[in-house]
Amino acid sequence: MTVKTFPRGIFLPHYKEFSEHEAITSISLPKEIIIPLQQHIGAPCQALVKVGDRVTAGQKIGQSEAFVCAPIHASLDGTVIAVEPRPNFNGKNVESVVIAVDPDQIEPTWPERDTDKLSTAEIRSAIKEAGIVGMGGATFPTHVKLSPPKPIDTIIINACECEPFLTCDHRMMLEMTEALVEGARLIARVVDAPHIVFGVEINKPDALEAIKSNLGRDEHITIVPLAVKYPQGSEKQLIKASIDREVPPGKLPLEVGVVVQNVATAIAVYEACRYQKPSYERVLTVSGDAIVRPSNLKVKIGTPIGFIIKECGGIKGAPTGVESDEEWFSVPLPKADPAGKIILGGPMTGWSQSRLDIPVTKGTSGILVFSPQMITETDYKDCVRCGKCVEHCPMFLYPNFIGLYTEQGRYDLAAEWGAIDCFECGICVYVCPSNRPIVHFVRETKEQIAAAARAAQNK
Ligand code: SF4
C-alpha cells in the first residue's frame, strides 16, 4: 500500500482510543434548545418565527435572500420562548431562536425518492433547502461551494479526521458507509466531476475497507491511503497529498479543478437528496481525559453542551452536587468545576469554552473535556528565534514574523508575512517553546485588515 502525504506538518499523538470504538448513539431530550440564526459563513438568517409560535422538527425557522447563506431549521418539536442574542461558541452573541422542547416528540418521517431521477438543479436545490454547510467546521454553505465558476474534474472526500480525539467521522464511515458513498456520487453529479477520491488516514483501516467494499466496480472512485499527519485534512494539504496538485496562495481548490467535502457533509447531502431531510442534527464526538463516558453521539442542533456533557456521565471528579440540570446550565461553569478546559471542535483548531449553555451548531464536530493535568497554560514569552514554527508550517509561512509584527500593530507587515494565507491549523502554537499565541495574532491581523478594507469602502 502506497501511503501519501504533504510536505511539513507534524505528527501528533492522536488520542483516538478514548472513543473510536464507541458506536453512534443518541441522548435524551434537553428541556430547551438554542438555535443560532447564523451557523455558516455568509449572511445571517432572519427569524421566520416569533415568541409563542409552535414549531416542529425540520421546520424552517430562519432564512435569508442572500446567496451565501444556509437556512436554519428547528431540531425538535416545541414552543418558541425567545428570539434574542445568545452567546455562541466564538464568544459573540448571535441572534437565536430559543425553543422549550415538548416532552413527547414525534420523530419526523421523510419520504424516500429515487436520487437517480434527480436533475443537477434538483440536487443543488435539495442541498440548499436542507441548509447544508461544511460540517467539518468550515461551515461554508455547500450549495455555494457546488456552484463553482470553473470546471471541476475531481471531488475529494476528506476522510482524514486528522485532529486528535475526534472520531465521529470515523464512526460515520463505518456505520453510514452507503450514505457516504452515495453522497459523494451526488456531489460529483452536481458539478459534473468525473473523478471522486476518498482521502483516508491509515489509522482507520476498517473505514478504508468499509468504503472499498461499498464501491463495487466503480472505476471513477479511488481511495487514497494517507499518512497520519496533521493537518492532513486541510483542503490544500489534502489536495497535494491525494492528487499532487498545488492550490496557489490566496486561491481556492476550484482553481485546480477540485472541490473538497467532508464525510459528514457528504452524508447530509445524501439525506437531503434521498429524503429531503433538513440539516437539523449531527454526529459529534465527546471525548477528553476528563469526560466520564467518551462517546460518539447523534445530537440535535441547538442542544446545550452542558446537557451533552451530563448525558455522557459528566466531568470526572465532579461532586454529586453538579448533577442537577440547573447547575449544568449555570453560567459560567459550575463552581466546583474540575475540568481544566472544555473545547468545541478539535484540540488544534477548536474554541475554548467558559460556559455550558453554548449550543451545538452545524459545524460542531466535538466537545472535548480536559483535566487540568492535560493543560499546560503558561504566559507567553518573547520569540527566541528557534525557527520551529517556520520549519513545520504547512503553508510555508513565517509565523514568527506574523506574531512580532502583530504585537507592534504593523498589521500590513504581518499580512505580508502570510497572516491572510494562514488557515489557523495551530501547529506553530503547538511547537513554539515560548508559547506564543500565533493563531490569536493571525486572527487579530485578519480582523484589522478586514476592518481597514471596510473603512476604505465606506469612504
Ligand atoms: S502560521 Fe497558520 S498555517 Fe502556519 S502553522 Fe501557524 S497556524 Fe498553521
Ligand code: SF4
Ligand atoms: S517557534 Fe516560537 S520562539 Fe521559535 S521562532 Fe517561532 S515564534 Fe519564535
